[in-house]
Amino acid sequence: MNGDCLFCKIVAGTIPASKILEDDDVVVISDINPQAPLHALVIPRRHIATLNALTPGDDALVGAMHRAAAKVARDKGYADRGFRTVFNTNAEAGQTVFHIHLHLLAGRGLSWPPG
Numbered sequence: 001m002n003g004d005c006l007f008c009k010i011v012a013g014t015i016p017a018s019k020i021l022e023d024d025d026v027v028v029i030s031d032i033n034p035q036a037p038l039h040a041l042v043i044p045r046r047h048i049a050t051l052n053a054l055t056p057g058d059d060a061l062v063g064a065m066h067r068a069a070a071k072v073a074r075d076k077g078y079a080d081r082g083f084r085t086v087f088n089t090n091a092e093a094g095q096t097v098f099h100i101h102l103h104l105l106a107g108r109g110l111s112w113p114p115g
């Protein structure tokens with residue numbers, strides 16, 4: 001737990017969030033500023049600042065994050081229509097919260113390449 005980290009506080013429950021799914025590894029919440037009809041954030045319970053800090057020991061956790069995203073997409077009815085999963089890393093990619101999180105977006109046509 002990083003005491004200055006917004007997502008550590010959400011995981012700990014000291015800041016409220018709309019939770020969609022929780023398991024031993026991750027908490028999935030609704031994004032406060034949704035960019036699509038479904039915009040969820042898959043947040044690992046353990047604080048990792050960016051993808052640059054991943055180690056081989058995190059491989060299972062990153063897999064669990066993707067499986068959680070796919071489960072939420074399936075539960076919400078988007079598995080066949082399609083969905084997008086994105087990690088933003090550092091400034092040029094638009095990362096604003098420095099605790100890794102996998103964005104899950106679905107429910108509208110998503111252009112490619114992204115902006």
Ligand code: 5GP
Nearest residue numbers: 017018029030031032033088094095096097
């Ligand atoms: P990033 O820009 O780091 O890739 O994504 C951070 C995301 O967290 C943004 O989409 C932003 O809307 C969301 N966010 C920021 N603060 C809060 C909050 O307090 N609660 C929730 N649920 N989402 C937040």
Ligand code: ZN
Nearest residue numbers: 005008047099
């Ligand atoms: Zn954190």
